[in-house]
Amino acid sequence: MTSQQRVVVIGGGMAAARLAQRLRPAAAGDTDGGGPALTVVGEEPHAPYNRVLLAEVLAGRYAHEVIALPAPHDGVRWLSGVRAVRIDRASRTVLCDDGQAVPYDRLVLATGSNPVLPPLRGLFPPGHDGLPDGVHPFRTLDDCAALDAAAARPGVRAVVIGGGLLGVSAARALAERGVSVLLAQQGEHLMERQLDAGAADLLRAHVEGLGVEVHTGCRVRGLRVEDGSVRAVELADGYVSDAGLVVLACGVRPRVGLARAAGLPVDRGVLVDDQLRTADPRIHAIGDCAQHDGVVYGLAGPALEQADLLARVLSEEAARYRGTRALTRLTLTGPGPRSGSVPAPVPLDLAAFGSPSPRPGDDVIHLSDATRSAYRKVIVRGDRLVGGILLGDLGAVGTLARTWEADDPLPPAAPLLHLLTTETATPSHPDGGS
Numbered sequence: 399m400t401s402q403q404r405v406v407v408i409g410g411g412m413a414a415a416r417l418a419q420r421l422r423p424a425a426a427g428d429t430d431g432g433g434p435a436l437t438v439v440g441e442e443p444h445a446p447y448n449r450v451l452l453a454e455v456l457a458g459r460y461a462h463e464v465i466a467l468p469a470p471h472d473g474v475r476w477l478s479g480v481r482a483v484r485i486d487r488a489s490r491t492v493l494c495d496d497g498q499a500v501p502y503d504r505l506v507l508a509t510g511s512n513p514v515l516p517p518l519r520g521l522f523p524p525g526h527d528g529l530p531d532g533v534h535p536f537r538t539l540d541d542c543a544a545l546d547a548a549a550a551r552p553g554v555r556a557v558v559i560g561g562g563l564l565g566v567s568a569a570r571a572l573a574e575r576g577v578s579v580l581l582a583q584q585g586e587h588l589m590e591r592q593l594d595a596g597a598a599d600l601l602r603a604h605v606e607g608l609g610v611e612v613h614t615g616c617r618v619r620g621l622r623v624e625d626g627s628v629r630a631v632e633l634a635d636g637y638v639s640d641a642g643l644v645v646l647a648c649g650v651r652p653r654v655g656l657a658r659a660a661g662l663p664v665d666r667g668v669l670v671d672d673q674l675r676t677a678d679p680r681i682h683a684i685g686d687c688a689q690h691d692g693v694v695y696g697l698a699g700p701a702l703e704q705a706d707l708l709a710r711v712l713s714e715e716a717a718r719y720r721g722t723r724a725l726t727r728l729t730l731t732g733p734g735p736r737s738g739s740v741p742a743p744v745p746l747d748l749a750a751f752g753s754p755s756p757r758p759g760d761d762v763i764h765l766s767d768a769t770r771s772a773y774r775k776v777i778v779r780g781d782r783l784v785g786g787i788l789l790g791d792l793g794a795v796g797t798l799a800r801t802w803e804a805d806d807p808l809p810p811a812a813p814l815l816h817l818l819t820t821e822t823a824t825p826s827h828p829d830g831g832s
C-alpha cells in the first residue's frame with residue numbers, strides 16, 4: 399500500500415482504536431513519506447474507550463475518563479457520532495448518516511456487536527418508543543450512564559437478565575453500589591461458557607456474599623411495565639420481583655448488517671481469511687464482527703491481536719492470522735469495608751480458557767478447596783492443554799496461560815499435577831479483563 403492510500407475504518411471501538419494506533423497516518427509527521435490517510439467513522443459520540451472496564455465505571459470505581467484509550471495520532475481523521483449507513487463497493491465509498499461520502503482504497507469493518515434482546519413479553523410496550531424506561535443493555539458508555547442514573551434512585555431494585563461474564567460483572571457492579579440485585583440465569587449455572595458446575599458454585603457463593611440474589615435454571619418470562627417504565631419482572635416459575643431497573647445481559651450478536659447489504663459473505667460474523675480480508679480484497683474485518691476459521695471471538699484480546707496483525711498486512715508486511723487462544727480474566731471485587739465488625743468481602747479472581755468440560759479419554763487434574771474459595775482444574779488431551787479454570791487462587795496462571803497461548807506441548811516427564819501446583823508470578827492484565 400502506498401502512503402497516499404485512503405484507509406477507512408467503520409467503528410470507533412477497541413479494535414479500531416488499536417488499528418489507528420498501529421497504523422502511522424500520513425500527517426503524523428513521518429519523515430519517511432508517511433503512512434496511509436486514515437479516517438475512522440464511529441457512531442459513538444465519545445473518544446475511544448476500554449469497553450472491558452465499563453463494569454468498573456458502573457461500580458463507581460473509575461470515572462469514565464479513566465477508561466479512555468490512548469488518543470489517536472494527530473493525523474487520524476476521527477468522525478465521532480457519525481454512523482456509516484452504506485458501503486458502495488462500485489465507487490469505493492462509505493455513505494454516512496450525516497450525508498458525508500467517504501472514499502476508500504482499503505476499508506476495515508470494525509463494527510463490533512449488538513446486545514441480544516431476549517423475546518420477553520413487555521420488552522417493547524405498545525405506544526412507547528423503544529425499550530421501557532429503566533431497561534438497558536450493557537454495551538456502551540451511554541448504556542453505562544443510563545444504568546448509573548437509574549441505579550442512583552434511592553431504594554431501586556435491579557434485575558440482571560443473563561448470568562454470563564457480562565451479567566455477573568453488571569450484578570457485581572450494582573451490588574458494589576449498594577443496589578439490591580436479582581441475577582436471573584436461564585442456564586444451569588453461572589458463566590457456562592467458561593466454568594464447570596463446581597467452579598460456578600464457588601462463584602455463585604461469592605456473588606451471593608456480595609448481596610446478589612441468584613436464580614439459576616430460571617427463565618425470565620416478561621416485564622411488567624406501567625406508564626412506559628418497568629415495575630417488575632416475571633420469572634417462568636411464577637415468581638415476580640419488583641424491578642425499577644433491568645439490565646439485559648443475554649449475549650451479543652456480531653454487527654454484520656453493512657457487510658451483508660454490501661453483498662459480502664456473512665455467517666455469524668463477516669467471513670475473513672488469514673489476512674483478515676473479506677471476499678472483496680479491498681475490505682477487511684476485525685474484532686467482534688469478524689469470523690475467522692469458524693470462530694467469532696467476542697473478546698477484547700482477539701480484537702486487539704487482529705488489529706495488530708491487520709496493521710502489518712496494510713503495511714504490506716507478510717503476516718497471517720492463525721487465531722487467538724484467548725484467556726478470560728475477571729476480578730470480582732465487593733463493597734469496601736462494612737460498618738461494625740463485618741469485614742469487606744475478599745475479591746475473587748477468575749481465569750478460564752478453552753473448554754470447561756472434558757471429552758472421554760481426556761486427563762483431568764483438579765484441586766478444590768471450598769473453605770478458601772479456591773478451585774483449579776486443567777484438562778489435558780494427549781500432550782496439550784485443552785481447557786482450564788482457576789478460581790480464587792491464580793498462582794499457577796502464568797505458566798498455564800503461556801502454555802495455552804503458545805499451544806506448547808507439555809513436558810513428557812513432568813507429573814501433570816505440577817500444572818496446578820507450580821506457582822508463578824501473575825502477570826497483570828493491561829485491559830482489566832481478558
Ligand SMILES: Cc1cc2nc3c(=O)[nH]c(=O)nc-3n(C[C@H](O)[C@H](O)[C@H](O)COP(=O)(O)OP(=O)(O)OC[C@H]3O[C@@H](n4cnc5c(N)ncnc54)[C@H](O)[C@@H]3O)c2cc1C
Binds near residue numbers: 410413698
Ligand atoms: C461490559 C463489557 C465487559 C466486557 N468484558 C470483557 C472482558 O472482561 N474480557 C474480554 O475479553 N472482553 C470483554 N468484553 C468484550 C470486549 O469489549 C469486545 O470484545 C471488544 O470491545 C471488541 O472490540 P470491537 O472493536 O470489535 O467492538 P466494539 O468495541 O464494540 O466497537 C465497535 C464500535 O463500532 C461502532 N459501530 C458499529 N456500527 C457502526 C456504523 N455503522 N458506523 C459507525 N460506527 C459503528 C459501535 O458503535 C462501536 O463503538 C466486554 C464487553 C462489555 C460490553
